[in-house]
Amino acid sequence: MSTLRLARGAQATRILGIGSTQPEQVVTNEDLSKVMDTTDQWIRERVGIIERRFAAKDESAEDMAVVAGSKALADAGLSPSDVDTVILANCTSLTPIPNYAAPVADRIGIKRAGAFDLNAACAGFCYGLGVASDLVRCGSSKRTLVIGSEKLTDVVDPVDRSTAIIFADAAGAAVVGPAEEPGIGPVVWGTAGDLVDMIYMRDGKYIFQEGQSVFRWATTQIAPIALRALEAAGLQPSDVDVLIPHQANLRIVEAIAKRLRKQGARDDMVVADDIVYSGNTSSASIPMAMDHMRAAGRIHSGDVTLLIGFGAGLSYAGQVVICP
Structure with a gap:
């Protein structure tokens, strides 16, 4: 009987680079008070927020993911060809098929990548980071790009005071790769x-x-x-x-x-x-x-x-x- 060969990965991993992006539109508490029953003081006292960013109608979570992912690669001093896996954490997609990860990888220039979305809501980035680290350590991936990107304004009632004052739009990313000393602990x-x-x-x-x-x-x-x-x-x-x-x-x-x-x-x-x-x-x-x-x-x-x-x-x- 033949014995299967197993991949051998890195002994440890670390974050090689990070990046993020936000929409240009700044929305203050005063702005929100004009469309719902709230005040700047009420919002600050309860959730501590002063302002947030809302994406334009034609700006998607996919668009923001491309920007954040590209910045993380640049911060790591890597080119798209240095990455072979993309994990995109997201819980606000309006179209489950296709996923965000595949077109995001392609737009960044990461060709033929293993690419998948991950939905663990607000814990998504930490879930993705844990998976990415294990992929590199077990040899399934050489370097993995993890992106968290959300357009929450697509799924928030704009006049619901319990949610509209809190949620906003943005993307953040990290590149995970091999290391001689541990730089990412167990999830x-x-x-x-x-x-x-x-x-x-x-x-x-x-x-x-x-x-x-x-x-x-x-x-x-x-x-x-x-x-x-x-x-x-x-x-x-x-x-x-x-x-x-x-x-x-x-x-x-x-x-x-x-x-x-x-x-x-x-x-x-x-x-x-x-x-x-x-x-x-x-x-x-x-x-x-x-x-x-x-x-x-x-x-x-x-x-x-x-x-x-x-x-x-x-x-x-x-x-x-x-x-x-």
Whole structure:
């Protein structure tokens, strides 16, 4: 009987480059107060958002994914031919066939790539990063481009105060490749499938969420998952230089950071607050926050960075990475 040959991959992986993009149109809280019953103060107090970006009608999640993915490749110093797999995290596609990943790969110039979409809602980027790392380590891919891209304005009721003040449009991306020393820790993921009714598509058209229930779940259940990701990577809370949770709500972000500090995280741990000027961009929020923070000099190459995504499903995933 013949023995199958198995591919041999890298002993470790790391993020080689990151990139992001946002639409040009800035929408302030004052702008929203003109079309719904809300105020700037009400929005700031509840979710911490000051402004967000909305895509134009002719600007798609696919378009933004191409820009973010191309920037990540440039940041890594790679050409499209250096990448053989594209994973696109997205939960706002209006057309399930074809997927976004294949045309995005082609438009970037990555020909004949393995390409697929992944839907884990706001945890999508961390799911994609975990899959990408494992693909490279097992030898199924040499380098993988992971993109989170969402046009949430396509699936949000523009006058629904519970969602329209929160969600926005953007894309963020990272290139994953081989490394001699580990730069991406094990992914810790899971779902609370019994709670799917907290966030779903109402009438198959608009996002509905039970805001208070989601808030309670995220502020109590996500910090323990982040601690599990640290344990899986062999680290302690005090080792974390940067915390980048999904940018769902500034109050949730602050609550997660507070709980981690109670478990030993340092007072000088840098905490992402990209939501203030970007809104909740679902699967794009974590890579975009990392890109913005690095550009602003708030984080640096080599920083130990804890990522944790969570959202509809209720899905969650997290891992420790070394900032590129």
